[in-house]
Amino acid sequence: MIIPERLKKGDTIAVIAPAGPPDPVKLREGLEYFKEVGLCVQFGRFLFDQEGYLAASDPKRLDDFHQAFADPSIKGVICVRGGYGTARMAPFINYSLIRNNPKVFWGYSDITYLHGAIQKFSRLSTFHGPMIASDLLEEKQVSDTIRSFNQLFEPTEVCFDNSPQTLSVLQHGIGRGRLVGGNLTLVADSVGTPYQWETENSILLLEEVSEPVYRIDAMLQQLKQAGVFRHIQGVVLGDFNMGEEEPTGLERLFREFFRNCPFPVLKGIKVGHCTPNYGVPLGVEAFLSTAKPCFRIQPGVC
Known part of the structure; x- marks a missing residue:
């Protein structure tokens, strides 16, 4: 299994929506944590192109996903929320791209489908964890949830x-x-x-x-x-x-x-x-x- 490199202050993370559409207000408030720890944030190009119960069409969500792994300046990929949609992407993912460009990938709920697919075909270790537009706003006073992200900066059991x-x-x-x-x-x-x-x-x-x-x-x-x-x-x-x-x-x-x-x-x-x-x-x-x-x-x- 490939273990991704830790994040460092000043690194850029990609924020993408592989499943349901994010609430823009909740998303921007949830991003405060990443700014506080010194990370730069780059939104996926189609992050707000809502299409029904999906964040965007399948090709657009897939493109944001691929671009996040292909861009060498991006050191981590953080999903904004769950919902539904990741199973629709799985057959079209370029798993060699992920395997050759390993980096932190973080999310849960519907993102579970991507965790399984990535680990099976890319052999990359990933993270099941709280998401920006569905956890960090509601739980911004819950320090334990926030502290979960610390393991991305230092190898921690x-x-x-x-x-x-x-x-x-x-x-x-x-x-x-x-x-x-x-x-x-x-x-x-x-x-x-x-x-x-x-x-x-x-x-x-x-x-x-x-x-x-x-x-x-x-x-x-x-x-x-x-x-x-x-x-x-x-x-x-x-x-x-x-x-x-x-x-x-x-x-x-x-x-x-x-x-x-x-x-x-x-x-x-x-x-x-x-x-x-x-x-x-x-x-x-x-x-x-x-x-x-x-x-x-x-x-x-x-």
Whole structure:
């Protein structure tokens, strides 16, 4: 796996919208953090060319994506929000371009589809993390969310334990492997396509937002019956951001689904559509232990 170079003060990052259209006001307010840490920002040419539920047409979004990786002056690529649209781009991406021009790529939610495709065909480690127009404005007072970006400037091991969050064990054990995954819907959507996540000998991260328990059940069953869990080394469950009446049913589902599985399962990581939303590198080695609940991830930059 290729590890991208760290960012430095004065570097330029490209801000693109591979999925849904950004709110211009939220975007510009969310950009304040990057200015404060000394990064220069370059907008994708078609960032505001909204076309229905997409940020722009497929060719335009693809062009912004390619230009961000092709331009040697750009050191990182940051997605503004999720929504929908990245699966439409995947068949047309120039994966050799990305492999030959590795750099930081950051986003989550619908961006999960691109993380899987990039790692499979470009072998580049990427980042699942909070986005400019959907997290930084709403959570600008939440220092932990903002601090997630610090790992882009200095190689840093990301560690989750029982302080300050509370982790719960669904299945005991120890696991080591490459961290993969992200949003459950997008991981499930990739099954049976050329862009299906490679999960063998990996630790699988899953998070979701506003899905009823029966839909989460259906997607987990799809992954199971497709063999996704067959050779993995562990599962880490992020935030599932549900209504007040759903958590009890979800807890029951998780305990039934992962009962007697041969790998460790840890729940309660604050990753996903939540506050705070911690960024994590994907594609790098991770370690999971439930004896004293701990989840550690190797640095995502060099």
